[in-house]
Amino acid sequence: MNRFRGKTAIVGIGEVPTGHFPERSFVDAAITVCEAAIKDSGVPKHAVDTIIPIGVVSNPLDNANVVCSWLVEELGLGKTAKSNFQVMSGGSSSANALKTASSLVLAGLSQAVLVVHCDRLGTGIDFNAAVTAFARASVSQEYEVPYGWGQLGLAGLLQQRYMYETGTTERQIASVVESLRKWAALNPNAMMRKLRTADEILDSPVISSPVRKRTMNVLADGAAAFIVTSAEWAKDLTDQPAYVLGVGSRCTNFTSTQQPKNYHAAWGPAADEAYTMAGIQPKDVKVAEIYDAFPTFILITMELLKLCELGEAGRLVENGHTSPGGRLPVSTNGAMMAQGHTGAGGGVAILVEAARQVMGKAGERQVPNADIVVETASGGVGMDFHVGVLGREA
Amino acid sequence: MTEYTKPLPLITDLSRVFYDGCKERKLLYQQCRECGEVIFFPKKICSNCMSRDLEWKQSQGRGKIHSFTVTYSYAPPEFAKDTPYALSIIAMDEGFYIMSNIVDCDFDKLVCDLPVEVVFQPVTPDITLPKFRPRPPAR
Numbered sequence: 001m002n003r004f005r006g007k008t009a010i011v012g013i014g015e016v017p018t019g020h021f022p023e024r025s026f027v028d029a030a031i032t033v034c035e036a037a038i039k040d041s042g043v044p045k046h047a048v049d050t051i052i053p054i055g056v057v058s059n060p061l062d063n064a065n066v067v068c069s070w071l072v073e074e075l076g077l078g079k080t081a082k083s084n085f086q087v088m089s090g091g092s093s094s095a096n097a098l099k100t101a102s103s104l105v106l107a108g109l110s111q112a113v114l115v116v117h118c119d120r121l122g123t124g125i126d127f128n129a130a131v132t133a134f135a136r137a138s139v140s141q142e143y144e145v146p147y148g149w150g151q152l153g154l155a156g157l158l159q160q161r162y163m164y165e166t167g168t169t170e171r172q173i174a175s176v177v178e179s180l181r182k183w184a185a186l187n188p189n190a191m192m193r194k195l196r197t198a199d200e201i202l203d204s205p206v207i208s209s210p211v212r213k214r215t216m217n218v219l220a221d222g223a224a225a226f227i228v229t230s231a232e233w234a235k236d237l238t239d240q241p242a243y244v245l246g247v248g249s250r251c252t253n254f255t256s257t258q259q260p261k262n263y264h265a266a267w268g269p270a271a272d273e274a275y276t277m278a279g280i281q282p283k284d285v286k287v288a289e290i291y292d293a294f295p296t297f298i299l300i301t302m303e304l305l306k307l308c309e310l311g312e313a314g315r316l317v318e319n320g321h322t323s324p325g326g327r328l329p330v331s332t333n334g335a336m337m338a339q340g341h342t343g344a345g346g347g348v349a350i351l352v353e354a355a356r357q358v359m360g361k362a363g364e365r366q367v368p369n370a371d372i373v374v375e376t377a378s379g380g381v382g383m384d385f386h387v388g389v390l391g392r393e394a
Numbered sequence: 395m396t397e398y399t400k401p402l403p404l405i406t407d408l409s410r411v412f413y414d415g416c417k418e419r420k421l422l423y424q425q426c427r428e429c430g431e432v433i434f435f436p437k438k439i440c441s442n443c444m445s446r447d448l449e450w451k452q453s454q455g456r457g458k459i460h461s462f463t464v465t466y467s468y469a470p471p472e473f474a475k476d477t478p479y480a481l482s483i484i485a486m487d488e489g490f491y492i493m494s495n496i497v498d499c500d501f502d503k504l505v506c507d508l509p510v511e512v513v514f515q516p517v518t519p520d521i522t523l524p525k526f527r528p529r530p531p532a533r
């Protein structure tokens with residue numbers, strides 16, 4: 001038996017609504033989600049001995065301050081905390097923080113680890129500054145910067161090639177957004193809760209072909225947190241912990257030019273490793289909480305996770321199977337396309353949603369029998385690919 | 395020449411060799427003398443075997459569009475007045491990938507795997523950028 005499998009668990013989660021909240025300060029949102037996660041977990045405050053703040057993109061000063069133990073002081077953890085340090089790998093920070101937190105707990109170096117993300121990309125940064133920041137990071141300054149690359153260009157390049165290789169239609173891509181909006185309508189923390197049909201989505205202008213206005217994500221303010229403890233302690237703390245059953249990762253590139261052209265060869269092993277560690281097969285997955293940033297990546301990931309055959313994901317989504325009530329619920333919080341893009345927090349929101357489904361706390365959007373939930377994350381321009389498996393039994 | 399206001403490449407000792415090549419209308423890439431690995435973007439150390447014995451080679455300048463996107467709006471601010479423009483990743487015949495723009499073309503006729511060839515565009519006295527255009531069918 002793998003020495004990592006089922007040895008740690010997520011025992012508490014906290015989140016505030018994602019959206020545009022100019023009156024909600026950074027520190028207010030950050031401590032609110034930490035407080036919620038600690039109370040949800042039942043872990044006594046003094047046992048939260050490691051604090052991992054994920055990187056803040058909108059404001060370098062906020063980021064410098066969370067690195068310098070701002071939240072330790074605000075939460076009154078200064079008499080008992082051992083470490084405060086940052087984990088930051090953009091969109092995949094959730095996965096790397098989960099690996100780090102679980103390892104610290106497993107090694108006996110920490111009793112309870114608090115992972116927290118907070119950012120204000122909706123109102124804490126000028127829109128053009130945000131576009132520029134995203135158009136400069138993860139881009140080769142020597143060989144890519146002269147050509148007008150941006151996050152939407154990235155989405156366009158990925159969708160164009162995916163449609164060409166698989167025969168997936170634009171309507172099927174639009175169906176991903178339709179499905180995510182249906183989930184978001186059931187999620188009080190989501191930003192884009194208005195239902196949209198695939199046809200309405202296709203009826204929006206092309207921004208960076210073939211990406212349309214309604215297949216873009218929207219930058220937002222948001223915050224979420226979770227607590228990791230040993231599986232042994234988790235049993236006493238809560239009726240239903242979300243046990244960490246498997247993780248798998250591949251980190252492949254910096255720039256989009258050098259991104260693997262065969263995702264399946266490059267990133268598929270991450271899914272295989274997570275499934276093998278967890279001792280499950282793709283057919284055991286009840287819910288897939290997939291990291292998106294844009295809709296094509298949901299389809300690619302469904303295939304990477306072997307939840308369908310290559311090129312079949314679009315048809316599954318178009319036929320409603322990933323929507324509420326479908327046989328393969330995907331991204332039940334609405335993902336970044338519908339919950340909102342909070343910087344490095346998209347992955348944290350996805351991981352928190354995976355734990356929420358396993359813990360049976362997803363309210364109106366709770367999937368029955370969510371005993372095995374798979375979740376994914378990816379950072380940069382698609383520089384890496386991470387898979388985690390959470391479950392109800394260790 | 396009107397003033398060029400878009401971002402220029404960062405010039406390092408390594409990228410200077412590449413852009414000096416572009417000024418002479420040569421598209422340069424590297425190959426490892428130890429293991430034969432084709433390397434681009436240029437590096438100091440072979441991506442395969444970590445050798446530092448890398449040689450510069452001249453590409454024939456031909457390849458195919460791996461993927462492309464035509465940006466109409468929400469472009470990075472410096473590119474806003476140039477929309478629409480085609481951004482592309484090109485698979486070169488020598489086996490490396492390069493990012494550039496597709497120019498001199500009808501955007502509606504672009505498709506993945508379309509054959510393209512390099513054209514060199516001087517943008518400042520120091521910097522010439524490699525761009526690509528659809529290649530006429532071989533005669």
Ligand SMILES: [Zn+2]
Nearest residue numbers: 426429440443
């Ligand atoms: Zn070599």
